[in-house]
Amino acid sequence: MFESKIKAVSMTLVAFALLAFSYQALAGSAHLTWNANSEDDLAGYKLYYDTVSHAGTCPTGYAQSQLTGNVTSYWFDHLTPGQRYYFQLTALDTSNNESGCSTDPGEVSKLVTFRSDFNNSHKVDIFDFAILSANFNQTDCGNVADITRNCVVDIFDFAILSQEFLGEF
Numbered sequence: 001m002f003e004s005k006i007k008a009v010s011m012t013l014v015a016f017a018l019l020a021f022s023y024q025a026l027a028g029s030a031h032l033t034w035n036a037n038s039e040d041d042l043a044g045y046k047l048y049y050d051t052v053s054h055a056g057t058c059p060t061g062y063a064q065s066q067l068t069g070n071v072t073s074y075w076f077d078h079l080t081p082g083q084r085y086y087f088q089l090t091a092l093d094t095s096n097n098e099s100g101c102s103t104d105p106g107e108v109s110k111l112v113t114f115r116s117d118f119n120n121s122h123k124v125d126i127f128d129f130a131i132l133s134a135n136f137n138q139t140d141c142g143n144v145a146d147i148t149r150n151c152v153v154d155i156f157d158f159a160i161l162s163q164e165f166l167g168e169f
């Protein structure tokens with residue numbers, strides 16, 4: 001009796017996980033990291049991105065931008081798999097002054113892959129599943145299989161992998 005109750009609860013959880021993510025279109029991710037700006041009044045950074053290069057005109061021309069706090073890395077998780085994206089970075093101070101664009105390096109680009117393509121093979125298959133399985137229940141922030149970026153590899157990450165399974169470009 002007790003055992004079957006537990007089972008019912010876990011099955012509900014799985015159904016909820018699949019439902020919660022079913023509305024999301026397939027999405028790709030890119031992880032950007034940079035060296036910290038050392039000025040005293042640093043407030044954060046602004047990441048510019050687009051699907052075409054604007055290397056010569058930065059920051060003018062980029063279609064989109066993302067503010068971050070005072071951090072040195074950021075995950076983009078809603079990009080299009082198979083699309084190349086171009087990124088640039090500026091710093092903002094507490095008076096909202098914006099620096100020029102980073103020059104070392106300048107613009108960087110990445111061919112974006114699926115969030116659950118952990119081994120960057122341009123397809124989501126049994127090898128990515130094996131990586132997620134090996135990391136299941138791990139609680140380290142930054143784990144490659146933590147697709148939801150909540151510092152635990154769990155059923156929600158598995159739900160995303162299931163949805164992207166066999167995706168390739």
Ligand SMILES: [Ca+2]
Nearest residue numbers: 117119121123
């Ligand atoms: Ca893969």
Ligand SMILES: [Ca+2]
Nearest residue numbers: 146148150152
């Ligand atoms: Ca997670």
